[in-house]
Amino acid sequence: MALTLQILLPFFGGFAALLAPRLAGLSERWTTIAVMALTLIVLLLAVVSGDDGRWLAFTRADWAPSFGIQVLLAMDGLSAALLAVSAGLGMICVFISWHVTHRSPLFHAAICWTVAASNGVFLSFDLLILAFFWELMIVPAFLLIALWGHGDREAAAIKFLVFNAVAGLGLLAAVFWMGATSDPITFDAFELARDERSHTAQVLLLLGFAVAFMVKLPVPPFHAWLPDAHTNAPTAGSILLAGLLLKTGAYGLFRFPPLLFPEGLVTLAPWGMALGAFGVVYGAVLACGQTDAKRLVAYTSVAHMSIVLMGVCGGVHFALMGAGVEMIAHAFSSSALFLLIGALQHRTGTRDLRELGGLQKTAPAFATSFALFFAAALAMPGTANFLGEALVITGMFQVNWVLAAIALVSLVVSVVYATRLIGGIVFGEPKPAVQGAHDLYRHELWPIAVLGLCTLLFGLFPQALISVLRPAVEAALTPLLFVQP
Amino acid sequence: MSWGLAIWASALALAAAALAVTRDSVVHALLLLLAALVALGVAFFALASPFAGAIQLLIYAGAVVAVFVFVIMTVEAGPEARARERALLSGAWRWPAVVAVLAFLPMLVGLGGTADGTPGGVGAADLGLLMFGEWAVATELVSLLLIAGMIGVRALSRKGRDGE
Amino acid sequence: MSGAEFLSLAPLALTGLAGIAGMALAPVAPARAVRGVTAALVALALVVALSRAGAEPAAPYALMVDDGLARFGTVLALLAGLGVLAFARAEGGAREAPALVAVATAGAVALAGAAHAAVLFLGLEITTLAMIALAVLPRTAEAAEAGYKLFLMAGAGAAALLLGLAFGFADSGSLMLDAWAGGGPVAAVGAALVLAGLAFKFSLVPFHMWTPDLFSGAPASAAAMAGAVSKVAVGIALLRLTEAAPGGAAWPLGLALAGGAAAILGNLVALRQESLSRMLGYSTIAHSGYLALVLAAGGGLAGEALLVYLAAYVPAILAALCVAAALGPVTRDDLRGLVHRQPLAGAAMALALLSMAGLPPTAGFIGKVYLFSALAAAEAWALLGVAALGAALAFVYYLRFAVAAFASAEGAPGPTLGWPARAALVVALAALVGPGLYPEPLIALASAAALP
């Protein structure tokens, strides 16, 4: 029940936020915050009262028995961490969008729905339900970009949608192949994992899955939607994109290929790692060339999520653990950077590094926050990002030295883009645009503080995160552990 | 009564039809249509279906063509009109001809097959029993069909300004 | 005629009666009364049809069947007809529109139960002729042009269908559709002709050319006839014929080719459309294409998939057309801010577009699930690829329009919708979202109906 609530609460919370102002005179902001808080509390209760075994919680119910569809939800540490991130980011999105007044109820509803759908992805083990939430996720995010974005937002939104929805078709096709050819029809991942499949079939099915996940990640050459989407999205949209939607791709890669197609994964993993290595360099190099701050951060996301891909395909303990940690860490750091840049854009009306600068003089707290997440983007030791990258690189050294060396290159290049970002925003004489920019407001300060604290806390004391992720990592290594209770 | 007569009459109808669709005078085309329909009626008689033949002659050749004749009163006639028709046709017949021939070729399959027997007789009484017995539903549906057409015609020919 | 047989015919009879009543009342009664009476009779037909759920099948004179498929199709067609009645307006001062809608619906009901060539042909032609009449009702130049195009192609299509039926009859000596399996070359040629006639009505490529012109030139009610009412009926007729398998392997192959071409071309050309109605016209071609692909692939899931897809598609296209009817001929830019100006219409339009794009949480997603599942279950990979390609293209234009509806723009509030249209929109919304969130009832109904 707790798991179902993780999806239903934000889903109906979205309707509540949509209708509350009109029907009950409530503020849609506080409604959303309450919903997110409630979701978080329920999650906490579920984790605390959870089993010690493979799954913290497990739900199975019929949805459409005539077609073999079940509501099959399971939560382990990895899911729990991501669920916590999603509810937390949902709340943060409200706070940093305090200035949004244009059709605010719908805006907050879209935030709730995005959270609901991504929660669904993080929990589902019925592949059809997974596909349902996978596609559902696109819709509210699309609205966020298309309606509250900047610049050529509709084109960016359509680009986002087309890439993701089309890639989703790969997932759908693979899921239906497996489901419709099983007898009786079922989409239960645990059941399907037991079916014997030929090697070719495994590879083909895995490709279908991988396309969907890699577009969402995104890894080059499927990354083309991300910079546009991030650049034109509103701040909350960027945060949800970076913090949740990208993570669903990583989560999917982490979870399903080892379970469903272990042999296919063995065949394709080297290619995945190579693609990841390429993406690391490509994303980092392109980040160096951007003058739009959001675009820059978007390309760093490409690089970082490519590291996750490397880790997932690495197939050794360190690499997988690193991928898990990097996922969480990137959710904090990139969300925070988007938050800051969004807040800056709201004040100055520009994201162009050439027109910004000198924030140190006019807004010191702003500058300090930038410095903190600058360090996270650099994967400084002490931040969770370092832990993730170091673990992935360690794993890569066990697998292939060349790939490890390429991943190390990203550490170096990160200096260039990160200094460029901070140099363009914080350093220098205050430019006209920055004159009079207000320092962080309180409702912006505390989300930043929370995100920064999480980044540092998990970087300095990673044990909590690591032990939470451990069962999932071990299950990804030896799918036999993937028993259902 | 006789396949042969039916075939000849049908062939005649086909020839008249072929002429009808290629004439440059609308009036000639209509007359040729009438000829084709009458020839078909003859063929129906030859196929021992006198009721069908009678209906064909009465309704088709009679009523339908009569309606057309009313209409062509609205069409201008004369040498210029014929010249224009010829020009219109001469620029447009090639591809249709190719496609029509291509569509026709498969219909010749039947010629290679075997089928025998003489045309069986079909009486008007049997037809009535069928139409108002077993096929009552179909008959009722025909009325719906005609109603649909009737409403359409009535709506189109109603008085009043257009485009409102 | 036994009571059961009578009851089984009652929906058809009542719908036909509705048409006749509408026609009779049109010259004398106010438009509202005409519509009310017609709608009441169609609703009565719907009630009768629904009340027969689970009843023993009755076979009136063997011309029509009374199986699950027929009942499902009847209910769906009647629902669609009621929906169209809700927004069919008295175009150009003519009050015959409700009558024509009812007559067309009656044709569709007949077609859904057609087991015999005569009923098949008559059902098809009744809907077509009523559609033509509906198209030309406004008597504008565009409407007349759309009507004429439809008329001419319908004539050719009907002739082809009839010739096909005649060839089949000549080959087998029977007019029952299920007697034509395993015929000789004559039957094969006949089957090809029948397929052409049905493909015309189903607007498969290259028989589709009339569709976009009808959608953009004719009133929305005529478009709804093509896009919803007759689509249901023709889909079911095609399913029956496919199961009867006349013409051997050529039938599914032809269906697959025409359907694949429709799925690709319809979506492709819809990409660049700026007019809402025209976009819907091309998209309906694409949806027919998907259905044809499912039928061509066959397999155990085909029938179920067809019914579920139709049930998901009909409310979507009706909702979109209902809004289009209220707004008049609109382009994408005119849609801007619709959600803001008219929340119900805007939401219905947006959800309908999402559903047609196959995105959750709408019924369209379930439809897409079935579409893909059926193709995958039949292991028709090439067809699956074509369907996926089409669906991929489709995202773009649906969402372009959807986002316009959501976008903010200043503008006049626009014409308001009458209460029937609003009620229809609410029902359509429920039909779009309900199965999307909890599909079990729909799936159960469809799978029960698809059982032979």
Place this chain on the structure above:
Amino acid sequence: MLAYLLLLVPMPSLGGFLLLALDPYRLDRRAVQAAGLAAGCAPLLVIGPLAALHLTGAIGDQVAPIFFINVGNFEVALAMGLDAVSAVAALTVAFVAACVMIYALDYMSYAGTPDLRRFFALMNLFVAGMLSMVLAADSITFFLGWELMGLCSFFLISYNMTSPRAFAAGQKAFLITRIADAALLAGLLLLFLEAGSVRLTELIPAGTVAEPVRGSIIAALLLIGALGKSAQVPFHTWLPTAMAGPTPVSALLHSATMVAAGAVLLARFAPVIEAYPVVAGATAVAGATTALFGAASAVAQTDVKRLLAYSSISQIGYMVAAVGVGAPAVAMAHFVVHAAFKSLLFMAAGVMSHAGGGSTTIDSLRGAARATPIAFICYAAGAASLAGLPFVTAGWWSKEAILASAVVSGPLGAAVWAVALAAAVLTGVYAFRPVLVAAATPATPRRRCREHPLASGPLIVLALLALAGGLAVAPMTTLMGGHPPHPAHWVEIVGAVAALAGLAGSVAVVFVPTLAARVRGARKLRAGLQFDARYYALLVRPYRRLVRRLSGREGAWVDRLGRPPDGATADPVGQATVALGLWLRRVVLTPFSPDRMDIAWMRGAAGIGRAAERGRNLQTGRVRDYALALAVGLAALLILGWGMTWR
């Protein structure tokens, strides 16, 4: 229990940083100074007694675990440890840091830098990083401290945030050290995989017994890490430009932290280096070369801070060479001595140049002996130690120990010795140049300036250490497990002569006009042999072009670092490298064009759009065409049906 006090050592600095950086309220200037100073000096109060206890043998080696990380397949323990090396190093760091902080109180108060809070925060973090690095007992803590310093150095070098040059200098420093850091990280991770533990006491032995090729790679990676951080050739270019930071930063950066960290690293991992002769040889060669190169470049400098920067490069070169010839303890001894006199030199130079109006050129020091006598005397003491004037300076003792260790270590050692000796002569030459200039009488006599005791105090303490600290070199070496070398007497004599020769050379360079002119004219040497220009042509520009190609629309922006350094085109070698870069661009990079992948996708989309237009053209609007399409479909279906039943 005593061991847990170790954890407290970096804590005050860290706490100071957190307080100053994150406290949301405005702090009084005095409060900032008090907090910064207290946090900066407190580590000394903790490590002082601890180190004293350890060095006197009262307590043995200590390890204090911080916490454990259970990664699943095994457990990692983070810990801090105290042994001889870390005790000496930590004591040095804490002491120098305290001196610099005290000095900074005064110095920063009249510099035009109002943002004291940021300054003290970063300085404290910097110290915390170095302390946790030297006290680390595991590779993770070690690397954490190491990287923290890199980050702080970036912020400190570009402390003057409104100056593009300062930013560029910081960026360059950060980038180059990061390259080395990446290598170090790789080395540490490989060692970790080799040993299955992160504890240094297990890592290092495991590193010495690795399979030769693998082991050599590991050792080489560690070496690269050290070379980068310590600004050794070929990574040295960042250090001279890093002078953009305020003087206290330079004092700290060059003496006890950051730059010296490389030496500490090598001393720590000396067993691994020594286990692989090739790497050890490379270390010795790199160190000696750098010593000579740095000294030679320093001779040609006209700016006292740049001179001191090249001096640091050179002196650390000695330490690296010492590790290369197998005497890490000696290297650490030199580290301690160098820390004392180099911080002294920077701080004294800062006082003198401040008094002289802020310019840091050597010529502007003229007359400083009269204006700021205390600082001048202290500077002279430091310079003497740097030059290694025999017997009376600490520098002589430690440098002599290095030279002696080199001589006794074998044939390669002899070569290293010869090179180092030449460097020693040059050291004398450059070390005394500012002293002699400052002692000279300027054209316009200068008044005596007031010297604040907060500035003078640390100077005097450090000056005494720089002179008298030599007595501690031998015991320190022994304590850290080395043995003071006892070479033949001629070696010591030659060393002493070298230092004196340097002094003589310095006099000549300052007072003989032709020589002075020649030194002034040595532009290539002054530019550090134009490494910068070559790196620019070979690495920076092609990289920038790549970025510009790949990211398209942003390409028009030449960023703040766009200008090549001076003299990039004067040099034929430089021109050749430019040509090579251009050729590489044409051949390798041109196939990529801006945002290729995005463009490819969008081109695909445009293609679909064109296809859609074509499709629209099919719909001609003429009913006969529609019917023709229908007829074509009909014919196709008929032929299909016919064909498939053909028997």
Place this chain on the structure above:
Amino acid sequence: MTGLNALLALSGGLFVTGLFGVLARRTIVLQLVSLEIMLAGPALAFVAAGAHHGAVEGTAMFLLVLALAAAEVAVGLAIYLHLRRHEGGGDADATARLRG
């Protein structure tokens, strides 16, 4: 060659002749004429098949075809007159506003 098959071929001929007319003629009245010819094909085929099988259904179907033909003529001519009022001529190609 037997009677039925020859008649079927001839009915096909009538059908394609009409089809050709629909495709080739631009005058709307002639297109309507061609449609009638198209429908004459199935009529012949049904009667012939009914005669061949001795089944009354053939003639019944012929009647249905006839009904359709009548309805189509009526509707078609009504549209023609209507179009003529709008477009001023009987040229099918001239009514091409809806396109693309």
